[in-house]
Amino acid sequence: MGGLLAGGGALMSGRMSFSDTRSYLDIHTSDTMEMTNAIADYEVGAAVKVAIVLKGRVQAEFDGVPVDLDARDHPVGFIWSVSQPSKVRRYIHKGSEISKVMISAHLDWVVEKLKKSPSRYRGIVDFFQSGISVRTWQPSRRILALANQLIYPQTDEPLLRELYSESRGLEIFAEALGALQAEENTQKEPDPIDQYFKAQEIREFIIEHIPDDLSLTTLSLSLGMSVANLQRIFKNAYGTTIKDFIRETRLVAARDAMEKDGLTIGQAAWLAGYSSPANFATAFKRVFGMSPSDSRDR
Structure with missing residues:
Protein backbone atom coordinates (compact mmCIF):
# COMPACT_ATOMS: atom_id res chain seq x y z
CA MET A 1 0.00 0.00 0.00
CA GLY A 2 1.17 3.53 -0.54
CA GLY A 3 0.75 6.78 -2.37
CA LEU A 4 2.18 8.24 -5.57
CA LEU A 5 3.58 11.66 -4.72
CA ALA A 6 3.70 14.79 -6.85
CA GLY A 7 4.30 18.28 -5.55
CA GLY A 8 2.24 18.88 -2.46
CA GLY A 9 0.79 15.44 -1.76
CA ALA A 10 -0.35 12.01 -2.84
CA LEU A 11 -2.02 11.66 -6.22
CA MET A 12 -3.43 8.23 -5.48
CA SER A 13 -3.51 5.70 -2.70
CA GLY A 14 -3.65 1.92 -2.92
CA ARG A 15 -1.69 -1.01 -4.29
CA MET A 16 0.70 -0.55 -7.24
CA SER A 17 3.45 -2.63 -8.79
CA PHE A 18 5.86 -2.39 -11.72
CA SER A 19 7.90 -5.18 -13.31
CA ASP A 20 9.77 -5.88 -16.52
CA THR A 21 10.31 -9.39 -17.88
CA ARG A 22 12.75 -11.22 -20.13
CA SER A 23 10.09 -11.39 -22.85
CA TYR A 24 10.18 -7.63 -23.36
CA LEU A 25 7.03 -7.00 -21.34
CA ASP A 26 6.63 -4.22 -18.80
CA ILE A 27 3.76 -4.88 -16.42
CA HIS A 28 2.15 -2.24 -14.25
CA THR A 29 -0.75 -3.02 -11.92
CA SER A 30 -2.81 -0.79 -9.69
CA ASP A 31 -5.85 -0.91 -7.45
CA THR A 32 -6.06 2.67 -6.25
CA MET A 33 -8.17 5.58 -5.18
CA GLU A 34 -7.18 8.88 -6.81
CA MET A 35 -6.75 11.44 -4.05
CA THR A 36 -6.80 14.74 -5.93
CA ASN A 37 -7.42 16.36 -9.29
CA ALA A 38 -4.10 16.52 -11.12
CA ILE A 39 -2.26 16.04 -14.39
CA ALA A 40 0.77 13.76 -14.66
CA ASP A 41 3.16 14.19 -17.60
CA TYR A 42 5.70 11.57 -18.61
CA GLU A 43 7.23 9.91 -21.68
CA VAL A 44 6.94 6.38 -23.08
CA GLY A 45 8.84 4.51 -25.74
CA ALA A 46 7.44 2.81 -28.85
CA ALA A 47 5.30 -0.06 -27.59
CA VAL A 48 2.18 -2.14 -27.97
CA LYS A 49 -0.08 -1.46 -24.99
CA VAL A 50 -2.62 -3.87 -23.52
CA ALA A 51 -4.83 -2.82 -20.63
CA ILE A 52 -7.29 -4.87 -18.62
CA VAL A 53 -9.34 -2.30 -16.74
CA LEU A 54 -11.37 -4.12 -14.11
CA LYS A 55 -12.92 -1.01 -12.62
CA GLY A 56 -12.97 2.72 -13.27
CA ARG A 57 -11.86 4.97 -16.10
CA VAL A 58 -8.38 6.00 -17.24
CA GLN A 59 -8.08 9.14 -19.38
CA ALA A 60 -4.84 10.18 -21.04
CA GLU A 61 -3.33 11.72 -24.15
CA PHE A 62 -0.45 10.31 -26.19
CA ASP A 63 1.16 13.20 -28.12
CA GLY A 64 -2.18 14.99 -27.89
CA VAL A 65 -4.25 12.01 -29.09
CA PRO A 66 -6.92 11.18 -26.48
CA VAL A 67 -7.09 7.64 -25.09
CA ASP A 68 -10.14 6.85 -22.97
CA LEU A 69 -10.12 3.50 -21.14
CA ASP A 70 -13.64 3.39 -19.75
CA ALA A 71 -14.63 0.34 -17.70
CA ARG A 72 -17.15 1.93 -15.38
CA ASP A 73 -19.92 -0.46 -16.49
CA HIS A 74 -17.92 -3.70 -16.71
CA PRO A 75 -14.31 -4.90 -17.17
CA VAL A 76 -12.91 -4.16 -20.63
CA GLY A 77 -9.75 -5.09 -22.52
CA PHE A 78 -7.95 -2.47 -24.61
CA ILE A 79 -5.08 -2.74 -27.09
CA TRP A 80 -3.28 0.00 -28.98
CA SER A 81 0.12 0.91 -30.31
CA VAL A 82 2.47 3.80 -29.66
CA SER A 83 4.48 3.74 -32.87
CA GLN A 84 7.15 6.21 -31.70
CA PRO A 85 8.39 7.66 -28.40
CA SER A 86 5.57 9.86 -27.11
CA LYS A 87 4.69 12.34 -24.42
CA VAL A 88 1.83 11.17 -22.22
CA ARG A 89 -0.52 13.35 -20.22
CA ARG A 90 -2.54 11.40 -17.63
CA TYR A 91 -5.63 13.00 -16.08
CA ILE A 92 -6.23 12.17 -12.41
CA HIS A 93 -9.70 12.72 -10.94
CA LYS A 94 -10.27 12.93 -7.20
CA GLY A 95 -12.39 10.08 -5.87
CA SER A 96 -11.93 7.78 -8.87
CA GLU A 97 -11.35 4.12 -8.03
CA ILE A 98 -9.28 2.34 -10.65
CA SER A 99 -8.24 -1.29 -10.81
CA LYS A 100 -6.18 -2.23 -13.84
CA VAL A 101 -3.32 -4.17 -15.37
CA MET A 102 -1.24 -2.40 -18.02
CA ILE A 103 1.15 -4.43 -20.18
CA SER A 104 3.62 -2.77 -22.54
CA ALA A 105 5.57 -4.80 -25.08
CA HIS A 106 8.46 -3.31 -27.04
CA LEU A 107 7.05 -2.50 -30.49
CA ASP A 108 10.09 -3.81 -32.39
CA TRP A 109 9.87 -7.13 -30.54
CA VAL A 110 6.15 -7.56 -31.35
CA VAL A 111 6.53 -6.58 -35.02
CA GLU A 112 9.55 -8.90 -35.42
CA LYS A 113 7.46 -11.82 -34.13
CA LEU A 114 4.46 -10.98 -36.33
CA LYS A 115 6.56 -10.57 -39.47
CA LYS A 116 7.60 -14.20 -39.26
CA SER A 117 4.16 -14.87 -40.83
CA PRO A 118 3.74 -11.70 -42.90
CA SER A 119 0.66 -12.73 -44.90
CA ARG A 120 -1.23 -13.86 -41.81
CA TYR A 121 -0.48 -10.85 -39.63
CA ARG A 122 -0.15 -8.02 -42.18
CA GLY A 123 -3.34 -6.34 -40.91
CA ILE A 124 -2.14 -6.33 -37.31
CA VAL A 125 1.30 -4.99 -38.25
CA ASP A 126 -0.32 -2.20 -40.30
CA PHE A 127 -2.58 -1.38 -37.33
CA PHE A 128 0.36 -1.20 -34.94
CA GLN A 129 2.38 1.02 -37.29
CA SER A 130 -0.45 3.36 -38.33
CA GLY A 131 -0.56 5.52 -35.21
CA ILE A 132 -2.51 5.59 -31.97
CA SER A 133 -5.89 3.86 -32.29
CA VAL A 134 -7.54 1.92 -29.47
CA ARG A 135 -9.45 -1.32 -29.99
CA THR A 136 -11.43 -3.13 -27.33
CA TRP A 137 -12.44 -6.69 -26.61
CA GLN A 138 -14.31 -8.52 -23.88
CA PRO A 139 -11.70 -10.42 -21.84
CA SER A 140 -12.43 -14.04 -20.99
CA ARG A 141 -13.10 -15.08 -17.41
CA ARG A 142 -9.64 -16.59 -17.22
CA ILE A 143 -7.99 -13.34 -18.30
CA LEU A 144 -9.97 -11.40 -15.70
CA ALA A 145 -8.80 -13.91 -13.09
CA LEU A 146 -5.18 -13.56 -14.26
CA ALA A 147 -5.46 -9.76 -14.04
CA ASN A 148 -6.62 -10.06 -10.43
CA GLN A 149 -3.73 -12.44 -9.72
CA LEU A 150 -1.25 -9.89 -11.09
CA ILE A 151 -2.70 -7.16 -8.89
CA TYR A 152 -2.61 -9.42 -5.84
CA PRO A 153 0.17 -12.00 -6.45
CA GLN A 154 0.35 -15.07 -4.24
CA THR A 155 4.08 -14.85 -3.58
CA ASP A 156 6.58 -12.20 -2.53
CA GLU A 157 9.67 -14.29 -3.37
CA PRO A 158 11.47 -12.27 -6.12
CA LEU A 159 12.23 -15.03 -8.63
CA LEU A 160 8.87 -16.75 -8.30
CA ARG A 161 7.08 -13.42 -8.50
CA GLU A 162 8.95 -12.54 -11.73
CA LEU A 163 7.99 -15.88 -13.31
CA TYR A 164 4.45 -15.51 -11.96
CA SER A 165 4.07 -12.07 -13.52
CA GLU A 166 5.67 -13.04 -16.83
CA SER A 167 3.50 -16.12 -17.40
CA ARG A 168 0.28 -14.26 -16.68
CA GLY A 169 1.34 -11.18 -18.63
CA LEU A 170 2.16 -13.29 -21.70
CA GLU A 171 -1.21 -15.07 -21.56
CA ILE A 172 -3.09 -11.76 -21.31
CA PHE A 173 -1.04 -10.34 -24.18
CA ALA A 174 -1.70 -13.44 -26.28
CA GLU A 175 -5.48 -13.16 -25.83
CA ALA A 176 -5.35 -9.48 -26.80
CA LEU A 177 -3.48 -10.33 -30.02
CA GLY A 178 -5.91 -13.17 -30.66
CA ALA A 179 -8.89 -10.83 -30.32
CA LEU A 180 -7.21 -8.38 -32.68
CA GLN A 181 -6.53 -11.11 -35.23
CA ALA A 182 -10.13 -12.35 -35.02
CA GLU A 183 -11.35 -8.82 -35.76
CA GLU A 184 -8.96 -8.56 -38.71
CA ASN A 185 -10.23 -11.87 -40.11
CA THR A 186 -13.86 -10.73 -40.01
CA GLN A 187 -12.88 -7.62 -41.97
CA LYS A 188 -11.21 -9.41 -44.91
CA GLU A 189 -14.40 -9.72 -46.97
CA PRO A 190 -16.60 -6.76 -46.03
CA ASP A 191 -20.25 -6.68 -47.08
CA PRO A 192 -20.61 -3.84 -49.66
CA ILE A 193 -24.04 -2.84 -48.35
CA ASP A 194 -22.78 -2.78 -44.77
CA GLN A 195 -19.78 -0.69 -45.88
CA TYR A 196 -22.10 1.77 -47.64
CA PHE A 197 -24.22 2.30 -44.53
CA LYS A 198 -21.10 2.64 -42.37
CA ALA A 199 -19.75 5.30 -44.74
CA GLN A 200 -23.06 7.14 -44.47
CA GLU A 201 -22.90 6.89 -40.68
CA ILE A 202 -19.39 8.39 -40.67
CA ARG A 203 -20.43 11.21 -43.01
CA GLU A 204 -23.57 12.07 -41.02
CA PHE A 205 -21.66 12.04 -37.72
CA ILE A 206 -19.06 14.43 -39.14
CA ILE A 207 -21.70 16.83 -40.49
CA GLU A 208 -23.62 16.75 -37.20
CA HIS A 209 -20.47 17.44 -35.17
CA ILE A 210 -18.63 19.70 -37.61
CA PRO A 211 -18.35 22.56 -35.05
CA ASP A 212 -16.58 20.20 -32.63
CA ASP A 213 -12.88 19.41 -32.42
CA LEU A 214 -13.09 16.30 -34.60
CA SER A 215 -10.16 13.91 -34.90
CA LEU A 216 -9.78 10.40 -36.29
CA THR A 217 -9.46 9.08 -32.74
CA THR A 218 -12.65 10.86 -31.67
CA LEU A 219 -14.48 9.35 -34.64
CA SER A 220 -13.01 5.92 -33.90
CA LEU A 221 -14.16 5.96 -30.28
CA SER A 222 -17.58 7.46 -31.08
CA LEU A 223 -18.42 5.12 -33.95
CA GLY A 224 -16.76 1.96 -32.66
CA MET A 225 -14.47 1.50 -35.68
CA SER A 226 -10.69 1.47 -35.91
CA VAL A 227 -9.02 4.47 -37.52
CA ALA A 228 -7.80 2.27 -40.38
CA ASN A 229 -11.33 1.00 -41.09
CA LEU A 230 -12.81 4.51 -40.87
CA GLN A 231 -10.37 5.81 -43.45
CA ARG A 232 -10.75 2.83 -45.80
CA ILE A 233 -14.57 2.73 -45.69
CA PHE A 234 -14.93 6.48 -46.20
CA LYS A 235 -12.36 6.72 -49.01
CA ASN A 236 -13.91 3.78 -50.86
CA ALA A 237 -17.39 5.32 -50.65
CA TYR A 238 -16.66 9.00 -51.34
CA GLY A 239 -13.26 9.09 -53.02
CA THR A 240 -11.78 11.48 -50.48
CA THR A 241 -10.15 11.24 -47.08
CA ILE A 242 -11.96 11.99 -43.84
CA LYS A 243 -9.60 14.87 -43.07
Missing part, protein backbone atom coordinates in the same frame (compact mmCIF):
# COMPACT_ATOMS: atom_id res chain seq x y z
CA ASP A 244 -10.18 16.45 -46.48
CA PHE A 245 -13.96 16.03 -46.09
CA ILE A 246 -13.91 17.70 -42.65
CA ARG A 247 -11.77 20.54 -44.03
CA GLU A 248 -14.01 21.13 -47.07
CA THR A 249 -17.24 20.85 -45.05
CA ARG A 250 -15.99 23.53 -42.67
CA LEU A 251 -14.97 25.72 -45.57
CA VAL A 252 -18.44 25.36 -47.12
CA ALA A 253 -20.03 26.34 -43.79
CA ALA A 254 -17.69 29.35 -43.57
CA ARG A 255 -18.49 30.43 -47.15
CA ASP A 256 -22.24 30.18 -46.51
CA ALA A 257 -21.89 32.16 -43.29
CA MET A 258 -20.05 34.96 -45.11
CA GLU A 259 -22.51 35.09 -48.01
CA LYS A 260 -25.75 34.67 -46.05
CA ASP A 261 -24.98 35.98 -42.56
CA GLY A 262 -22.37 38.61 -43.33
CA LEU A 263 -19.55 37.14 -41.23
CA THR A 264 -16.19 38.82 -41.59
CA ILE A 265 -13.29 36.91 -43.09
CA GLY A 266 -11.71 36.62 -39.64
CA GLN A 267 -14.93 35.21 -38.18
CA ALA A 268 -15.30 32.79 -41.08
CA ALA A 269 -11.69 31.67 -40.65
CA TRP A 270 -12.35 30.90 -36.98
CA LEU A 271 -15.55 29.04 -37.91
CA ALA A 272 -13.60 26.88 -40.35
CA GLY A 273 -10.96 26.10 -37.72
CA TYR A 274 -8.17 28.37 -38.95
CA SER A 275 -6.30 30.61 -36.52
CA SER A 276 -4.73 32.48 -39.43
CA PRO A 277 -6.96 34.33 -41.96
CA ALA A 278 -4.13 34.01 -44.49
CA ASN A 279 -4.11 30.22 -44.22
CA PHE A 280 -7.90 30.27 -44.42
CA ALA A 281 -7.75 32.36 -47.61
CA THR A 282 -5.27 29.96 -49.20
CA ALA A 283 -7.39 26.90 -48.40
CA PHE A 284 -10.57 28.71 -49.47
CA LYS A 285 -9.18 29.64 -52.87
CA ARG A 286 -7.88 26.12 -53.42
CA VAL A 287 -11.38 24.68 -52.90
CA PHE A 288 -13.62 27.36 -54.46
CA GLY A 289 -11.31 29.03 -56.98
CA MET A 290 -11.84 32.50 -55.50
CA SER A 291 -10.72 34.46 -52.48
CA PRO A 292 -12.91 34.80 -49.36
CA SER A 293 -13.33 38.53 -50.06
CA ASP A 294 -14.59 37.84 -53.59
CA SER A 295 -17.03 35.27 -52.24
CA ARG A 296 -18.25 37.59 -49.50
CA ASP A 297 -18.85 40.47 -51.93
CA ARG A 298 -20.91 38.40 -54.39
Whole structure:
Protein backbone atom coordinates (compact mmCIF):
# COMPACT_ATOMS: atom_id res chain seq x y z
CA MET A 1 0.00 0.00 0.00
CA GLY A 2 1.17 3.53 -0.54
CA GLY A 3 0.75 6.78 -2.37
CA LEU A 4 2.18 8.24 -5.57
CA LEU A 5 3.58 11.66 -4.72
CA ALA A 6 3.70 14.79 -6.85
CA GLY A 7 4.30 18.28 -5.55
CA GLY A 8 2.24 18.88 -2.46
CA GLY A 9 0.79 15.44 -1.76
CA ALA A 10 -0.35 12.01 -2.84
CA LEU A 11 -2.02 11.66 -6.22
CA MET A 12 -3.43 8.23 -5.48
CA SER A 13 -3.51 5.70 -2.70
CA GLY A 14 -3.65 1.92 -2.92
CA ARG A 15 -1.69 -1.01 -4.29
CA MET A 16 0.70 -0.55 -7.24
CA SER A 17 3.45 -2.63 -8.79
CA PHE A 18 5.86 -2.39 -11.72
CA SER A 19 7.90 -5.18 -13.31
CA ASP A 20 9.77 -5.88 -16.52
CA THR A 21 10.31 -9.39 -17.88
CA ARG A 22 12.75 -11.22 -20.13
CA SER A 23 10.09 -11.39 -22.85
CA TYR A 24 10.18 -7.63 -23.36
CA LEU A 25 7.03 -7.00 -21.34
CA ASP A 26 6.63 -4.22 -18.80
CA ILE A 27 3.76 -4.88 -16.42
CA HIS A 28 2.15 -2.24 -14.25
CA THR A 29 -0.75 -3.02 -11.92
CA SER A 30 -2.81 -0.79 -9.69
CA ASP A 31 -5.85 -0.91 -7.45
CA THR A 32 -6.06 2.67 -6.25
CA MET A 33 -8.17 5.58 -5.18
CA GLU A 34 -7.18 8.88 -6.81
CA MET A 35 -6.75 11.44 -4.05
CA THR A 36 -6.80 14.74 -5.93
CA ASN A 37 -7.42 16.36 -9.29
CA ALA A 38 -4.10 16.52 -11.12
CA ILE A 39 -2.26 16.04 -14.39
CA ALA A 40 0.77 13.76 -14.66
CA ASP A 41 3.16 14.19 -17.60
CA TYR A 42 5.70 11.57 -18.61
CA GLU A 43 7.23 9.91 -21.68
CA VAL A 44 6.94 6.38 -23.08
CA GLY A 45 8.84 4.51 -25.74
CA ALA A 46 7.44 2.81 -28.85
CA ALA A 47 5.30 -0.06 -27.59
CA VAL A 48 2.18 -2.14 -27.97
CA LYS A 49 -0.08 -1.46 -24.99
CA VAL A 50 -2.62 -3.87 -23.52
CA ALA A 51 -4.83 -2.82 -20.63
CA ILE A 52 -7.29 -4.87 -18.62
CA VAL A 53 -9.34 -2.30 -16.74
CA LEU A 54 -11.37 -4.12 -14.11
CA LYS A 55 -12.92 -1.01 -12.62
CA GLY A 56 -12.97 2.72 -13.27
CA ARG A 57 -11.86 4.97 -16.10
CA VAL A 58 -8.38 6.00 -17.24
CA GLN A 59 -8.08 9.14 -19.38
CA ALA A 60 -4.84 10.18 -21.04
CA GLU A 61 -3.33 11.72 -24.15
CA PHE A 62 -0.45 10.31 -26.19
CA ASP A 63 1.16 13.20 -28.12
CA GLY A 64 -2.18 14.99 -27.89
CA VAL A 65 -4.25 12.01 -29.09
CA PRO A 66 -6.92 11.18 -26.48
CA VAL A 67 -7.09 7.64 -25.09
CA ASP A 68 -10.14 6.85 -22.97
CA LEU A 69 -10.12 3.50 -21.14
CA ASP A 70 -13.64 3.39 -19.75
CA ALA A 71 -14.63 0.34 -17.70
CA ARG A 72 -17.15 1.93 -15.38
CA ASP A 73 -19.92 -0.46 -16.49
CA HIS A 74 -17.92 -3.70 -16.71
CA PRO A 75 -14.31 -4.90 -17.17
CA VAL A 76 -12.91 -4.16 -20.63
CA GLY A 77 -9.75 -5.09 -22.52
CA PHE A 78 -7.95 -2.47 -24.61
CA ILE A 79 -5.08 -2.74 -27.09
CA TRP A 80 -3.28 0.00 -28.98
CA SER A 81 0.12 0.91 -30.31
CA VAL A 82 2.47 3.80 -29.66
CA SER A 83 4.48 3.74 -32.87
CA GLN A 84 7.15 6.21 -31.70
CA PRO A 85 8.39 7.66 -28.40
CA SER A 86 5.57 9.86 -27.11
CA LYS A 87 4.69 12.34 -24.42
CA VAL A 88 1.83 11.17 -22.22
CA ARG A 89 -0.52 13.35 -20.22
CA ARG A 90 -2.54 11.40 -17.63
CA TYR A 91 -5.63 13.00 -16.08
CA ILE A 92 -6.23 12.17 -12.41
CA HIS A 93 -9.70 12.72 -10.94
CA LYS A 94 -10.27 12.93 -7.20
CA GLY A 95 -12.39 10.08 -5.87
CA SER A 96 -11.93 7.78 -8.87
CA GLU A 97 -11.35 4.12 -8.03
CA ILE A 98 -9.28 2.34 -10.65
CA SER A 99 -8.24 -1.29 -10.81
CA LYS A 100 -6.18 -2.23 -13.84
CA VAL A 101 -3.32 -4.17 -15.37
CA MET A 102 -1.24 -2.40 -18.02
CA ILE A 103 1.15 -4.43 -20.18
CA SER A 104 3.62 -2.77 -22.54
CA ALA A 105 5.57 -4.80 -25.08
CA HIS A 106 8.46 -3.31 -27.04
CA LEU A 107 7.05 -2.50 -30.49
CA ASP A 108 10.09 -3.81 -32.39
CA TRP A 109 9.87 -7.13 -30.54
CA VAL A 110 6.15 -7.56 -31.35
CA VAL A 111 6.53 -6.58 -35.02
CA GLU A 112 9.55 -8.90 -35.42
CA LYS A 113 7.46 -11.82 -34.13
CA LEU A 114 4.46 -10.98 -36.33
CA LYS A 115 6.56 -10.57 -39.47
CA LYS A 116 7.60 -14.20 -39.26
CA SER A 117 4.16 -14.87 -40.83
CA PRO A 118 3.74 -11.70 -42.90
CA SER A 119 0.66 -12.73 -44.90
CA ARG A 120 -1.23 -13.86 -41.81
CA TYR A 121 -0.48 -10.85 -39.63
CA ARG A 122 -0.15 -8.02 -42.18
CA GLY A 123 -3.34 -6.34 -40.91
CA ILE A 124 -2.14 -6.33 -37.31
CA VAL A 125 1.30 -4.99 -38.25
CA ASP A 126 -0.32 -2.20 -40.30
CA PHE A 127 -2.58 -1.38 -37.33
CA PHE A 128 0.36 -1.20 -34.94
CA GLN A 129 2.38 1.02 -37.29
CA SER A 130 -0.45 3.36 -38.33
CA GLY A 131 -0.56 5.52 -35.21
CA ILE A 132 -2.51 5.59 -31.97
CA SER A 133 -5.89 3.86 -32.29
CA VAL A 134 -7.54 1.92 -29.47
CA ARG A 135 -9.45 -1.32 -29.99
CA THR A 136 -11.43 -3.13 -27.33
CA TRP A 137 -12.44 -6.69 -26.61
CA GLN A 138 -14.31 -8.52 -23.88
CA PRO A 139 -11.70 -10.42 -21.84
CA SER A 140 -12.43 -14.04 -20.99
CA ARG A 141 -13.10 -15.08 -17.41
CA ARG A 142 -9.64 -16.59 -17.22
CA ILE A 143 -7.99 -13.34 -18.30
CA LEU A 144 -9.97 -11.40 -15.70
CA ALA A 145 -8.80 -13.91 -13.09
CA LEU A 146 -5.18 -13.56 -14.26
CA ALA A 147 -5.46 -9.76 -14.04
CA ASN A 148 -6.62 -10.06 -10.43
CA GLN A 149 -3.73 -12.44 -9.72
CA LEU A 150 -1.25 -9.89 -11.09
CA ILE A 151 -2.70 -7.16 -8.89
CA TYR A 152 -2.61 -9.42 -5.84
CA PRO A 153 0.17 -12.00 -6.45
CA GLN A 154 0.35 -15.07 -4.24
CA THR A 155 4.08 -14.85 -3.58
CA ASP A 156 6.58 -12.20 -2.53
CA GLU A 157 9.67 -14.29 -3.37
CA PRO A 158 11.47 -12.27 -6.12
CA LEU A 159 12.23 -15.03 -8.63
CA LEU A 160 8.87 -16.75 -8.30
CA ARG A 161 7.08 -13.42 -8.50
CA GLU A 162 8.95 -12.54 -11.73
CA LEU A 163 7.99 -15.88 -13.31
CA TYR A 164 4.45 -15.51 -11.96
CA SER A 165 4.07 -12.07 -13.52
CA GLU A 166 5.67 -13.04 -16.83
CA SER A 167 3.50 -16.12 -17.40
CA ARG A 168 0.28 -14.26 -16.68
CA GLY A 169 1.34 -11.18 -18.63
CA LEU A 170 2.16 -13.29 -21.70
CA GLU A 171 -1.21 -15.07 -21.56
CA ILE A 172 -3.09 -11.76 -21.31
CA PHE A 173 -1.04 -10.34 -24.18
CA ALA A 174 -1.70 -13.44 -26.28
CA GLU A 175 -5.48 -13.16 -25.83
CA ALA A 176 -5.35 -9.48 -26.80
CA LEU A 177 -3.48 -10.33 -30.02
CA GLY A 178 -5.91 -13.17 -30.66
CA ALA A 179 -8.89 -10.83 -30.32
CA LEU A 180 -7.21 -8.38 -32.68
CA GLN A 181 -6.53 -11.11 -35.23
CA ALA A 182 -10.13 -12.35 -35.02
CA GLU A 183 -11.35 -8.82 -35.76
CA GLU A 184 -8.96 -8.56 -38.71
CA ASN A 185 -10.23 -11.87 -40.11
CA THR A 186 -13.86 -10.73 -40.01
CA GLN A 187 -12.88 -7.62 -41.97
CA LYS A 188 -11.21 -9.41 -44.91
CA GLU A 189 -14.40 -9.72 -46.97
CA PRO A 190 -16.60 -6.76 -46.03
CA ASP A 191 -20.25 -6.68 -47.08
CA PRO A 192 -20.61 -3.84 -49.66
CA ILE A 193 -24.04 -2.84 -48.35
CA ASP A 194 -22.78 -2.78 -44.77
CA GLN A 195 -19.78 -0.69 -45.88
CA TYR A 196 -22.10 1.77 -47.64
CA PHE A 197 -24.22 2.30 -44.53
CA LYS A 198 -21.10 2.64 -42.37
CA ALA A 199 -19.75 5.30 -44.74
CA GLN A 200 -23.06 7.14 -44.47
CA GLU A 201 -22.90 6.89 -40.68
CA ILE A 202 -19.39 8.39 -40.67
CA ARG A 203 -20.43 11.21 -43.01
CA GLU A 204 -23.57 12.07 -41.02
CA PHE A 205 -21.66 12.04 -37.72
CA ILE A 206 -19.06 14.43 -39.14
CA ILE A 207 -21.70 16.83 -40.49
CA GLU A 208 -23.62 16.75 -37.20
CA HIS A 209 -20.47 17.44 -35.17
CA ILE A 210 -18.63 19.70 -37.61
CA PRO A 211 -18.35 22.56 -35.05
CA ASP A 212 -16.58 20.20 -32.63
CA ASP A 213 -12.88 19.41 -32.42
CA LEU A 214 -13.09 16.30 -34.60
CA SER A 215 -10.16 13.91 -34.90
CA LEU A 216 -9.78 10.40 -36.29
CA THR A 217 -9.46 9.08 -32.74
CA THR A 218 -12.65 10.86 -31.67
CA LEU A 219 -14.48 9.35 -34.64
CA SER A 220 -13.01 5.92 -33.90
CA LEU A 221 -14.16 5.96 -30.28
CA SER A 222 -17.58 7.46 -31.08
CA LEU A 223 -18.42 5.12 -33.95
CA GLY A 224 -16.76 1.96 -32.66
CA MET A 225 -14.47 1.50 -35.68
CA SER A 226 -10.69 1.47 -35.91
CA VAL A 227 -9.02 4.47 -37.52
CA ALA A 228 -7.80 2.27 -40.38
CA ASN A 229 -11.33 1.00 -41.09
CA LEU A 230 -12.81 4.51 -40.87
CA GLN A 231 -10.37 5.81 -43.45
CA ARG A 232 -10.75 2.83 -45.80
CA ILE A 233 -14.57 2.73 -45.69
CA PHE A 234 -14.93 6.48 -46.20
CA LYS A 235 -12.36 6.72 -49.01
CA ASN A 236 -13.91 3.78 -50.86
CA ALA A 237 -17.39 5.32 -50.65
CA TYR A 238 -16.66 9.00 -51.34
CA GLY A 239 -13.26 9.09 -53.02
CA THR A 240 -11.78 11.48 -50.48
CA THR A 241 -10.15 11.24 -47.08
CA ILE A 242 -11.96 11.99 -43.84
CA LYS A 243 -9.60 14.87 -43.07
CA ASP A 244 -10.18 16.45 -46.48
CA PHE A 245 -13.96 16.03 -46.09
CA ILE A 246 -13.91 17.70 -42.65
CA ARG A 247 -11.77 20.54 -44.03
CA GLU A 248 -14.01 21.13 -47.07
CA THR A 249 -17.24 20.85 -45.05
CA ARG A 250 -15.99 23.53 -42.67
CA LEU A 251 -14.97 25.72 -45.57
CA VAL A 252 -18.44 25.36 -47.12
CA ALA A 253 -20.03 26.34 -43.79
CA ALA A 254 -17.69 29.35 -43.57
CA ARG A 255 -18.49 30.43 -47.15
CA ASP A 256 -22.24 30.18 -46.51
CA ALA A 257 -21.89 32.16 -43.29
CA MET A 258 -20.05 34.96 -45.11
CA GLU A 259 -22.51 35.09 -48.01
CA LYS A 260 -25.75 34.67 -46.05
CA ASP A 261 -24.98 35.98 -42.56
CA GLY A 262 -22.37 38.61 -43.33
CA LEU A 263 -19.55 37.14 -41.23
CA THR A 264 -16.19 38.82 -41.59
CA ILE A 265 -13.29 36.91 -43.09
CA GLY A 266 -11.71 36.62 -39.64
CA GLN A 267 -14.93 35.21 -38.18
CA ALA A 268 -15.30 32.79 -41.08
CA ALA A 269 -11.69 31.67 -40.65
CA TRP A 270 -12.35 30.90 -36.98
CA LEU A 271 -15.55 29.04 -37.91
CA ALA A 272 -13.60 26.88 -40.35
CA GLY A 273 -10.96 26.10 -37.72
CA TYR A 274 -8.17 28.37 -38.95
CA SER A 275 -6.30 30.61 -36.52
CA SER A 276 -4.73 32.48 -39.43
CA PRO A 277 -6.96 34.33 -41.96
CA ALA A 278 -4.13 34.01 -44.49
CA ASN A 279 -4.11 30.22 -44.22
CA PHE A 280 -7.90 30.27 -44.42
CA ALA A 281 -7.75 32.36 -47.61
CA THR A 282 -5.27 29.96 -49.20
CA ALA A 283 -7.39 26.90 -48.40
CA PHE A 284 -10.57 28.71 -49.47
CA LYS A 285 -9.18 29.64 -52.87
CA ARG A 286 -7.88 26.12 -53.42
CA VAL A 287 -11.38 24.68 -52.90
CA PHE A 288 -13.62 27.36 -54.46
CA GLY A 289 -11.31 29.03 -56.98
CA MET A 290 -11.84 32.50 -55.50
CA SER A 291 -10.72 34.46 -52.48
CA PRO A 292 -12.91 34.80 -49.36
CA SER A 293 -13.33 38.53 -50.06
CA ASP A 294 -14.59 37.84 -53.59
CA SER A 295 -17.03 35.27 -52.24
CA ARG A 296 -18.25 37.59 -49.50
CA ASP A 297 -18.85 40.47 -51.93
CA ARG A 298 -20.91 38.40 -54.39
